[in-house]
Amino acid sequence: MSVGHILYILVPIFFVIILGWLAGHYKSFDASSSKALNALVTKFALPAHLFIGITTTNRKALIEQWPFLLALFIGIVGFFTVLLLLSRFAGKQSVKDAAMFALNSAQPTFAFMGIPVLGAIYGSSAVAIPIALTGIVVNAVLDPAATIIATVANQNSGKERNGHFGRLIWDSILHGLREPLALVPLVGVVLTLFGFHSPDLLNKSFNQIGDITSGAALFAVGVTIGVRNISFSIRAFAIALLKTIVQPLLMLLIAYLCGLSSTDTVKAVLLVSFPGSAVAAMIATRFESLESETASSFVISAVISLVTLPVLISLLM
Template sequence: MPTLLLSSLFPLVFIMVLGWLSGKLGYTRREDASVLATVVIRFALPLHLFMGALKTDPEKIQNLPFMAVLVFGLMGSWLLALLISRFVFRHDIKTSAIQSLVCAFPDMAYFGAPVLAVLIGPEGFLGVLIGNLITSVLMIPLTIMLIRMGEKGSESEAVSLGSMIAANLFKAVRNPIVWIPILGVLLSLSGLKIPALLESPIEMMGKTAGGISLFALGLLFYGERPAFNIHTLTNISIKNLIQPALMVAAGLAVGLSHTFMQQVVIIGATPSAIAAGMFAIRSDTYVESASSSILLGTALGIVTEGIMIYLVS
């Protein structure tokens, strides 16, 4: 068990420390994290998700009970966080959108995937893929739509709520992190392949997403003392505790097999995605609370993920 935890979690900590050292030694500035965030959100992560979808058996993508559990756990915690942020903390809609993403977007690709690979094997990537598809098709577009609505200044524009939602949803779908993974799913379901000459550079770029994200997060934390307050406590509680609880409840309700239950529990217990912090940086909203929640949640997530690994194995 110690070897399993070390091999799964040590690379994440190592790369984040490199980013922190880069800032401390003056090789990069903390402001450079926003440039790295753009590379991840616009290019590397969409292409990584594209290749994951393209290489997955179409029948596995259509596993409806498994998908339903992940939808319930991911979107249920997203909606819960949105309501708490809007009506308890009284945040504006843009800030609420970012907070809900921090609370509900698990770091499946770079935290959950290594754990599942060691615990389950290649089949473990299925949960990561479907989970990322759900976030790409539902969570991220809705978050982007709410962010754009918050930036709209709608009081000065005589447009209906329906047309505003439609316009912002259309803009969200045009985002590369949304339509590129969806394209990968459509190609997989249709049985189409892309040329090997094109596949190689796409895969090469996609593989950089994890390293760049972790490095940027480490750089972002340089010179910052994470704040532990009611916001970070709420965010970490929803992500690390409530989300896996929702996964377990839904999994038991639909009668998931042990292997699939392992996947949803591990994914639910995975700390907040670094990409959520990248969205906060890009939007210049909720940055301090988001980064504190991700840093402290990741540190705590090493413990909670270890407990979950012990329980499900």
């Protein structure tokens, strides 16, 4: 792919992100309205878009995606696990800090940049299933796992003493599955496996909200960056570099070992190469762990991705 073509894809995307940043930086949006904008994308627009993308796919094509799901699981959850252990035992961080460090290094902002970036390359309908599978891995596995680990660490340190461990695991998994970004794609996958195909009227109804996904998601990323303060700490830079450089390179190796096609390899690598997730930073804030570092890493990784995304696209395509 030529440099001109890459710029043609990415310039409009980063233009909308910068527009959102200006809105956040100059207080047209504050933290509260930014949260509402994020909710619009993650709880309504994107789930609707993914549901239609999945339920208009034939059953055979969906079943053939299992190697892609395996690669995503290893590249996201496996990466989180390795970083958790390294941070805890080599880095000598507390269990809770290690979990938040690993979570923010492993979770991409796929929900906001997946459709705009991959959709510009392959078409939005062709990337609905890969993004939906990423949502299931992140929301049903990764976030609950990090939440369980941090909660247990709090209990052991005396900050929390309520609840049974088994109940904690069950509640965390259910919470992840109740998130529309996990539940709606999962329902769509199950329906498609049973032979359901979305009718035209349902498509048009869902697309009324789903069609705003790209612009609203990119604008939300910019606003989220604009309302945050940045701390240029070593740990914040480490999280950002792990997220935007190390994880994509490891995913390239994982995709090769899983036997993915060249097209699926590009999709898998790009899905994990996006900046760190604001949701992961919010989880760190909830547990009062690495709050400044994780919020800053989200902003820093977004800036780094201005360079890494064009480079990755030019090398892979």
